[in-house]
Amino acid sequence: METILKSAQKTVVISPEKPTVLIGERINPTGKKRLAAALAAGDLEIVRREATAQVEAGADVLDINVGAAGVDEVEMLPRAVRAVMEVADVPVCIDTANVEALRAALEVHRELAPEGKPLVNSVNGEEARLEAVLPLVAEYGAAVIGLTMDDEGIPSAPEKRLAVARKIVERAGALGIPREDIVIDCLAMTVGADSNAARVTLEAIRMVREELGVNQTLGASNVSFGLPDRETINQVFLGMVILAGVNCPIVDAAKVRPAILAADLLLGRDAYGMRYIRAYRKRRRQA
Amino acid sequence: MADILQEIATNLYDGEDEKVAQLVQKALDEGMSPQEVLNDGLIAGMDVVGRDFKAGDLFVPEVLIAARAMQAGMDVLRPLLAQGNVPTVGKYVIGTVQGDLHDIGKNLVKMMLEGAGFEVIDLGVDVEPGVFIEAVREHQPKVVGMSALLTTTMVNMKATIEALEDAGVRDSVKIMVGGAPVTAAFAEEIGADAYAPDAPTAVEIARQLAE
Numbered sequence: 001m002e003t004i005l006k007s008a009q010k011t012v013v014i015s016p017e018k019p020t021v022l023i024g025e026r027i028n029p030t031g032k033k034r035l036a037a038a039l040a041a042g043d044l045e046i047v048r049r050e051a052t053a054q055v056e057a058g059a060d061v062l063d064i065n066v067g068a069a070g071v072d073e074v075e076m077l078p079r080a081v082r083a084v085m086e087v088a089d090v091p092v093c094i095d096t097a098n099v100e101a102l103r104a105a106l107e108v109h110r111e112l113a114p115e116g117k118p119l120v121n122s123v124n125g126e127e128a129r130l131e132a133v134l135p136l137v138a139e140y141g142a143a144v145i146g147l148t149m150d151d152e153g154i155p156s157a158p159e160k161r162l163a164v165a166r167k168i169v170e171r172a173g174a175l176g177i178p179r180e181d182i183v184i185d186c187l188a189m190t191v192g193a194d195s196n197a198a199r200v201t202l203e204a205i206r207m208v209r210e211e212l213g214v215n216q217t218l219g220a221s222n223v224s225f226g227l228p229d230r231e232t233i234n235q236v237f238l239g240m241v242i243l244a245g246v247n248c249p250i251v252d253a254a255k256v257r258p259a260i261l262a263a264d265l266l267l268g269r270d271a272y273g274m275r276y277i278r279a280y281r282k283r284r285r286q287a
Numbered sequence: 288m289a290d291i292l293q294e295i296a297t298n299l300y301d302g303e304d305e306k307v308a309q310l311v312q313k314a315l316d317e318g319m320s321p322q323e324v325l326n327d328g329l330i331a332g333m334d335v336v337g338r339d340f341k342a343g344d345l346f347v348p349e350v351l352i353a354a355r356a357m358q359a360g361m362d363v364l365r366p367l368l369a370q371g372n373v374p375t376v377g378k379y380v381i382g383t384v385q386g387d388l389h390d391i392g393k394n395l396v397k398m399m400l401e402g403a404g405f406e407v408i409d410l411g412v413d414v415e416p417g418v419f420i421e422a423v424r425e426h427q428p429k430v431v432g433m434s435a436l437l438t439t440t441m442v443n444m445k446a447t448i449e450a451l452e453d454a455g456v457r458d459s460v461k462i463m464v465g466g467a468p469v470t471a472a473f474a475e476e477i478g479a480d481a482y483a484p485d486a487p488t489a490v491e492i493a494r495q496l497a498e
Contacts, residue, residue: 030438031467067439069473097386097439153388153412192347193391225391226347 001180003143003215003248005061005091008113012060012091014183014215014248019264019275021248022257023093023119023217024059026050027084029068040070044083051088057254058279062088063121064105065095073101078108085112093145093250095121099132106140119143119183123172125150125164130171137172143181144172145217148204154187158204161186165208183248184208185217188237192226198237202244209245216246235259243267258283291317292328295360299332302352304359311360321367325404329360333402337487347395350486354398361401375406377497378428380460382410382419384443389436392466395486396432403490405497416443416450423456429497432489433479435466444469445477461496465489 003014014021027050029036038046051062064084066076077096084092085108094105102120109118122145123133137144146168148154148161155161165184172182186204189197201223205216223237224230238249238256242263251260261276270276291314298306307329314324336353339345345353379400383393390412397407408426410418423431431451435441444464451457461480464473474482481496483489 029468030436033470036438036468067437068468069438069441069476071438149388190347190391193351193394195348228346 001213001215003180003183004117005119005143006113006115006117007085007089007091008116009089010091016209016215016245016247017269018247019269020242020246020260021060022058022253022260023061023063023248023250024050024054024057024253025063025219025250026054026252027063027080028065028095029071030065036068036071039066039068039076039080042076042079044080047080047083048087051084054253055088055090058257059090059253061091061093061119061248063093063095063250065121067096067098073098074104077101078104081105081108082112085109091116091118093119093121094142099136102133103136106136106142110140117141117143119145121145122147122185123168124148125167127151130168134172134175134177137181138175138177143183144177145183145185146172147185148187148208154189156200158186158200158207161200161204162207162211165212165214169212169214179212179214183215183217184212185219186246188218188220188223188241190222190225190227191233192224198223198240202240205241205244205246215248217248217250218246219250220246221251231255239263239266291319292324292331295324295328296332296335299329299353299356299360300335302349302356304352304356307356308359308363311363315363315367321364324360325364325368329357329364330402330404333357333399336402337399337490341485341487347391350395350398354402357398357402376404376494377406377430378408378426379405379430379432379493379497380408380410380419380422380426380428381432381434382414382422383412383434383436384440384447385413385415386443387435387437387440388412389434389466392436392486393432393434396434396465396483396489399486399490400432400493403494405493416447419447420450420454420456423451423460424454428460430461430463430493432463432465432493435464435469438468441466441468441473444479448478463489463492463496 005012035046066080120142124147148164191197224233264270265273265276295310433444463481464479465483471482481492
């Protein structure tokens with residue numbers, strides 16, 4: 001199962017047979033007050049800087065989210081997509097809850113990369129979301145992230161998260177969106193509130209891989225909320241979810257790329273450890 | 288006499304729920320008033336939990352088990368408090384705003400408020416403005432607390448405050464807001480009465496607002 005994303009210059013292939021693809025998470029104002037303020041003022045300088053810095057740190061795809069108080073997403077999201085595509089050559093992941101902003105951003109993407117294929121973040125099992133987002137994904141030939149939650153919230157049973165994933169794949173299929181263009185996110189909840197939360201996610205990932213075989217993403221860092229030394233937990237969890245079936249996590253590349261390269265090496269996806277070694281040398285040079 | 292109250296507070300801090308329940312019963316058997324046990328045992332213990340959590344010395348799971356121990360103690364006290372008609376600090380309606388499913392922060396605030404003696408009405412997550420309005424009408428709380436964890440849902444705090452205004456109940460309550468993307472400036476801009484950056488601070492502010 002290959003999910004193919006394209007910018008004007010670059011093609012990224014997400015597949016269980018290939019090394020893990022890193023979706024850079026940093027262009028997102030949640031918890032970043034300076035970025036939020038800049039976006040509200042229409043200033044995209046931080047967005048450009050984060051784009052180049054993340055590609056430099058090894059991000060293969062860049063998530064772009066401009067949702068913040070005082071930001072008109074319909075205006076700012078297409079501008080941000082344009083800004084990122086002008087300074088970085090990697091494919092983008094358009095991240096918004098606003099359907100009009102999504103359409104405007106997809107339009108800009110089509111203009112700048114007529115042969116391109118972005119990732120859309122996201123649809124979920126909610127009826128309103130499925131009906132609003134999937135037709136746009138089909139119309140623009142994009143790929144889409146499907147979150148395993150629905151009108152009832154986030155299921156606590158792995159079987160139910162699988163059921164939501166199945167529903168998203170089926171509904172997309174009915175609109176002619178092939179299974180390889182769906183990337184499922186089984187949702188990481190913090191073990192700070194429920195010590196079994198990560199096991200549920202891991203089990204859901206395994207079930208989705210076995211039954212649906214689709215590629216999978218995960219915003220993994222939420223798993224450690226409320227706990228000390230979050231980095232250790234995040235890195236170990238990334239290794240586990242990659243083993244279970246996640247192959248394009250949404251991450252802070254500068255922080256976790258070494259751990260992900262190590263996971264790929266240990267899973268036999270890095271012949272002779274060359275990617276791991278090369279990344280180590282580059283870090284050493286920069287130190 | 289005071290030793291047992293200290294023991295209750297210490298065991299609550301350590302999350303020893305069964306021990307707390309036993310000690311609360313023992314304190315009552317020794318003739319202490321339910322109010323005394325509540326204020327100088329359970330609430331005193333939760334105050335230390337809040338202080339140390341805020342200082343970064345305690346972590347979320349530890350706060351959760353301390354809150355569970357608090358509940359174990361409350362289960363013993365509640366029937367007696369109800370009998371004695373002991374007034375609570377005040378009613379507090381809490382919820383995560385529409386479109387947002389994050390509940391950890393909201394639950395922490397809830398538990399700490401209960402730990403401080405508030406009667407908390409929890410509306411859950413993804414709460415529509417109309418549900419806040421109904422709750423204010425029905426429970427007549429002193430304070431309404433709203434949580435949002437997303438930049439895309441925090442705008443629904445503003446919508447909820449406007450809905451409370453339109454319903455004519457805005458001025459009957461104090462409104463507090465919090466959550467990762469929320470700032471004091473945002474709270475002021477949308478017409479909330481207060482902003483709290485963390486759960487222990489939320490309790491301090493709620494105490495002031497409820498006076």
